[in-house]
Amino acid sequence: MSRSPALTLLALSVATLLPSAALAQHHAGHHGHATAQSAQEDGEQDPHAMQARPTPVPKAEDPHAGHARHEASQPVEDAHGSHAQDEHAGHMAHAAAPDMPRTPIPPVNDADRAAAFPTLHQHMEHASDFNWYVNFNRLEAWDADEGRGEAWExxxxxxxxxxxxxxxxxxxxxxxxxxxxxxxxxxxRSVSAWWDVVGGVRQETRPGPSRSWAALGVQGLAPYKFEVQATAYVGDGGRVEANVEAEYELLLTNRLILQPLLELDFAAKNDEPRGVGSGLSKAEAGLRLRYEFTRRFAPYIGVVHERAFGRTADLREADGEHVNDTRFVAGVRLWF
Structure with a gap:
C-alpha cells in the first residue's frame, strides 16, 4: 500500500518528539538531584558558609497544645471524656477569673440601716414605768322570789x-x-411571769359590825389558764378566814365567751354576830355567758348557785334565811 507523502512526514515527526520529551524529563530530574547533592557537598566543603546561615531556633511546644490537637482530632467517645474536657475548661476559666469583683461592694452605713428598718426604733420602745387598769368583772342584777338584788366585783x-x-x-x-x-x-409584788404575792388590809362593813383585817395572799394564772386568787385574813380576837376563787374563760367564738366561776369561804372559828361558822362556811358557783362587743364592754347573762355549810347554815336558818339560793342574773363586764 502506498502512503501519501504528508502522512509519512507526520509519523516521523511524532516518533522523533516522543523520545526527546522523555529524555528531557529524565535530564531535568537528574539535574535537580545533582544540584541538591552539589549544594550539600558545597556545605560540607565550606564550613563558613554553614555558619553564615542563621540556625532556626525550634519553638517550645505547649504541652496542652498537643493534647488539644489530639483531642480535637478525635471524636468524643463517652461521658467520661466529655466530663474531663469540661473540668479542664472549668479549671482554666477559674484560673482566668479575678479574685475580686470588678465593682467593689460599699460598706453598710447608718443611712442604709435606717432605710432597711424605718420603724425599728418605734417597736423597740419600752413600756411606760407606770400603768393602771380598772375592771368591773361583775356588775349584775337579778329578780327572784326573795326580792330584787344587785352585786358587784x-x-x-x-x-x-x-x-x-x-x-x-x-x-x-x-x-x-x-x-x-x-x-x-x-x-x-410579781414573783414570776404569772404570779403575784399581795399583802395589805381589808375593811369590811357588812355583815355585822365594821371590822379590819390584815390580808396576805397570792393571785395569778394557774396551769390550764385558770385565774386563781387565794387570800388569808387575820382579824382581832384570833379570827382567821380565807377566800379562794377560781375562774376560767372558754372561748366559744372570738366574741362569745363562757365563764365558769367557783368561790369558797373558810373560817377558823365561829363568828355569830356576822353569821359565819367554822370550817367551810359558804360556796358559790356561777356560769356566765357574755358577748364582747369590744374588749372593754361585754353584757352577759348567767346563773348563780350559793350554798351555806355547817354552822353557817344553822345560823342562817335561825335568822329565817335560805341555806341554798339559785338565781338568774344579767349584767355587764367593763374595763378601762
Missing amino acids: ATAWFGSDLNRLWLRSEGERTDGRTEAADIEVLYG
Whole structure:
C-alpha cells in the first residue's frame, strides 16, 4: 500500500518528539538531584558558609497544645471524656477569673440601716414605768322570789410590772339593803411571769359590825389558764378566814365567751354576830355567758348557785334565811 507523502512526514515527526520529551524529563530530574547533592557537598566543603546561615531556633511546644490537637482530632467517645474536657475548661476559666469583683461592694452605713428598718426604733420602745387598769368583772342584777338584788366585783391596780397597788371590792344588796360589802388595799409584788404575792388590809362593813383585817395572799394564772386568787385574813380576837376563787374563760367564738366561776369561804372559828361558822362556811358557783362587743364592754347573762355549810347554815336558818339560793342574773363586764 502506498502512503501519501504528508502522512509519512507526520509519523516521523511524532516518533522523533516522543523520545526527546522523555529524555528531557529524565535530564531535568537528574539535574535537580545533582544540584541538591552539589549544594550539600558545597556545605560540607565550606564550613563558613554553614555558619553564615542563621540556625532556626525550634519553638517550645505547649504541652496542652498537643493534647488539644489530639483531642480535637478525635471524636468524643463517652461521658467520661466529655466530663474531663469540661473540668479542664472549668479549671482554666477559674484560673482566668479575678479574685475580686470588678465593682467593689460599699460598706453598710447608718443611712442604709435606717432605710432597711424605718420603724425599728418605734417597736423597740419600752413600756411606760407606770400603768393602771380598772375592771368591773361583775356588775349584775337579778329578780327572784326573795326580792330584787344587785352585786358587784371590781379590781384595779396601779404601778409597774413588778410593783403594784391593788384595790379589790365586792358586795351585795337585796331590796335596797346592803347585805355584804368590803374593800381591800394591797401591795403586790410579781414573783414570776404569772404570779403575784399581795399583802395589805381589808375593811369590811357588812355583815355585822365594821371590822379590819390584815390580808396576805397570792393571785395569778394557774396551769390550764385558770385565774386563781387565794387570800388569808387575820382579824382581832384570833379570827382567821380565807377566800379562794377560781375562774376560767372558754372561748366559744372570738366574741362569745363562757365563764365558769367557783368561790369558797373558810373560817377558823365561829363568828355569830356576822353569821359565819367554822370550817367551810359558804360556796358559790356561777356560769356566765357574755358577748364582747369590744374588749372593754361585754353584757352577759348567767346563773348563780350559793350554798351555806355547817354552822353557817344553822345560823342562817335561825335568822329565817335560805341555806341554798339559785338565781338568774344579767349584767355587764367593763374595763378601762
